[in-house]
Amino acid sequence: MVSLHPIMAKSADLDPRHILNKSGYKATKGRTCILEVLINEKGPITVAEISKKLGRNKVDEVTLYRALEALVSSGILRKVDLQRGNARYYEFVETHHHHFVCSDCGAIESFSDKLCEKIVKNALKNSNIFKKADTHSLEIFGICSKCAKQNR
Amino acid sequence: MVSLHPIMAKSADLDPRHILNKSGYKATKGRTCILEVLINEKGPITVAEISKKLGRNKVDEVTLYRALEALVSSGILRKVDLQRGNARYYEFVETHHHHFVCSDCGAIESFSDKLCEKIVKNALKNSNIFKKADTHSLEIFGICSKCAKQNR
DNA sequence: ACCATAAACGCAAGTTAGTTGCAATAAATT
DNA sequence: AATTTATTGCAACTAACTTGCGTTTATGGT
Numbered sequence: 001m002v003s004l005h006p007i008m009a010k011s012a013d014l015d016p017r018h019i020l021n022k023s024g025y026k027a028t029k030g031r032t033c034i035l036e037v038l039i040n041e042k043g044p045i046t047v048a049e050i051s052k053k054l055g056r057n058k059v060d061e062v063t064l065y066r067a068l069e070a071l072v073s074s075g076i077l078r079k080v081d082l083q084r085g086n087a088r089y090y091e092f093v094e095t096h097h098h099h100f101v102c103s104d105c106g107a108i109e110s111f112s113d114k115l116c117e118k119i120v121k122n123a124l125k126n127s128n129i130f131k132k133a134d135t136h137s138l139e140i141f142g143i144c145s146k147c148a149k150q151n152r
Numbered sequence: 153m154v155s156l157h158p159i160m161a162k163s164a165d166l167d168p169r170h171i172l173n174k175s176g177y178k179a180t181k182g183r184t185c186i187l188e189v190l191i192n193e194k195g196p197i198t199v200a201e202i203s204k205k206l207g208r209n210k211v212d213e214v215t216l217y218r219a220l221e222a223l224v225s226s227g228i229l230r231k232v233d234l235q236r237g238n239a240r241y242y243e244f245v246e247t248h249h250h251h252f253v254c255s256d257c258g259a260i261e262s263f264s265d266k267l268c269e270k271i272v273k274n275a276l277k278n279s280n281i282f283k284k285a286d287t288h289s290l291e292i293f294g295i296c297s298k299c300a301k302q303n304r
Numbered sequence: 305a306c307c308a309t310a311a312a313c314g315c316a317a318g319t320t321a322g323t324t325g326c327a328a329t330a331a332a333t334t
Numbered sequence: 335a336a337t338t339t340a341t342t343g344c345a346a347c348t349a350a351c352t353t354g355c356g357t358t359t360a361t362g363g364t
Contacts, residue, residue, distance in 0.1 A: 026331045026340055047321080060343045065322060067341090081233035083289075086321070086351070100275055100282050109282065111275050119265045120292055123252055127261055129296045130252050136292040140275055142285040178311055178360045199350080212314045217351065219312085238322065238350070306364085313358065321350070329342065334335100 014039055023074045031067050033057040035076070035092075043108055044080050044089030044099065080137060082106070098138040104147035166191055175226045183219050185209040187228070187244075195260055196232050196241030196251065232289060234258065250290040256299035 012018045016035035017027040025031060037053045038045065047068065051058060059067075068090055071077040080089045082101050097112040120133050143151070164170045168187035169179040177183060189205045190197065199220065203210060211219075220242055223229040232241045234253050249264040272285050295303070 021332090024340095028331065028341060030342070061321090062323080062344085063342055070341095079235065081235075083231065088321090098275075100279060100285075102282070103286065107281060109279055111278060113271045113274055115267050115271050115274070119267050119271075119290070122265055122267070123250075123263050123292055126263060127252060129259060129261055129298070130254070130292075130294050131297055131300070133252075133292050133294040134255065136290065138271070138288065138290045140272055140282075140285050140288040142282050144281045145283055146281070148283070173361090176311095180312060180360065182313070213350090214315085214352080215313055222312095240350090308363085309361090311358105311360080313356105315355095315357100317353085319350100319352070321348100323348070324346090326344095327342105328344100329340105331340075332338085334337075 019076060023076060025070065025074075029057070030059040030063055031071075034059070034064065034067050035071065038077060038090060038092040042092065042094075043110065044082060044091040046087040046089055048087070050090070078135075080139070082108070082139065083141065098140070100140045100142065102144035102147055103141050104143050104151070107144045107146075171228060175228060177222065177226075181209070182211040182215055183223075186211070186216065186219050187223065190229060190242060190244040194244065194246075195262065196234060196243040198239040198241055200239070202242070230287075232291070234260070234291065235293065250292070252292045252294065254296035254299055255293050256295050256303070259296045259298075 016032045016039060019035060020027040020031055033054055034050065037050050041053075045053075047061075047064060050068075051061070051064060068077060068079075072079050072090070075093060077090050078093045080091060080099065082089050082099065083103070084101075084106050095112070097110045098116070100109040100111060101107070116136065116138060120136055124130060124133060168184045168191060171187060172179040172183055185206055186202065189202050193205075197205075199213075199216060202220075203213065203216060220229060220231075224231050224242070227245060229242050230245045232243060232251065234241050234251065235255070236253075236258050247264070249262045250268070252261040252263060253259070268288065268290060272288055276282060276285055
């Protein structure tokens with residue numbers, strides 16, 4: 001075990017191997033690289049894009065799907081639907097946030113708003129069958145100014 | 153043209169044929185039945201479920217997909233992702249609302265909250281690239297009390 | 305009521321997205 | 335270093351969705 005010089009060390013919660021082990025997974029070459037791609041990406045990305053970014057570390061598609069599913073079930077990744085064809089997107093969950101998506105070019109802008117918690121609280125209060133919320137997703141769709149200009 | 157007795161008449165905005173024509177579509181037997189299923193359903197439903205509910209009015213899957221896509225593009229239907237496997241859900245858009253979904257059994261409870269508009273407004277104000285929002289989707293995920301009881 | 309026309313349809317075939325079972329491999333634990 | 339158990343890759347498969355094209359059908363004009 002080589003210890004890194006302080007300035008080189010990643011904070012533990014951004015180190016793929018550490019994250020994997022902490023959640024009871026083996027830090028295999030495959031999963032480490034997959035998680036690394038998602039940590040660096042810092043935004044939603046499709047399975048096909050992940051595969052491409054893996055480059056020479058590419059894994060079998062089955063392995064990729066299984067890894068993603070596992071990481072989602074542990075809350076390390078999040079699966080989001082950006083209404084772009086049939087693609088599902090995955091993103092590393094660092095802080096909870098939402099997306100503003102361009103329906104035309106797919107540009108994504110992230111945002112967060114504490115009012116969301118209030119809405120969830122309201123929904124719980126008014127619900128007959130739910131007593132607790134685990135998570136939520138909010139996406140706003142529109143046309144970005146670049147596309148708006150082009151389409152005119 | 154037979155005019156219906158007042159008590160039999162559907163309000164125009166719930167009559168599939170009227171809705172179709174108003175948006176420039178032909179009120180074919182297929183599309184009329186498809187839209188009828190969705191109007192009666194009053195909640196998100198999968199393509200497979202729609203097909204089953206069509207019964208003897210079943211249409212080819214291609215026809216179904218093309219009809220759904222057209223109706224979504226006109227804002228008559230809405231496509232939602234309830235994070236249940238790979239199924240996409242469609243629902244008739246009567247009033248804007250959101251979903252509280254049980255991650256276990258898939259039970260759906262609809263709700264709406266005016267705070268959402270506020271969030272959209274905030275997001276627009278803070279955005280660098282969006283000047284206008286068309287629509288948004290909000291889903292809350294949790295375990296319903298029935299499933300919570302069973303799993304214990 | 306008939307005709308023209310454009311939308312909508314169904315079929316066949318194809319693509320993309322995601323899954324299952326299983327034997328081989330590689331982390332982690334002892 | 336040996337053992338254990340998660341993870342991997344392969345082959346084959348299912349599910350979800352799409353494209354092209356010739357035929358049918360609703361609708362608006364005569």
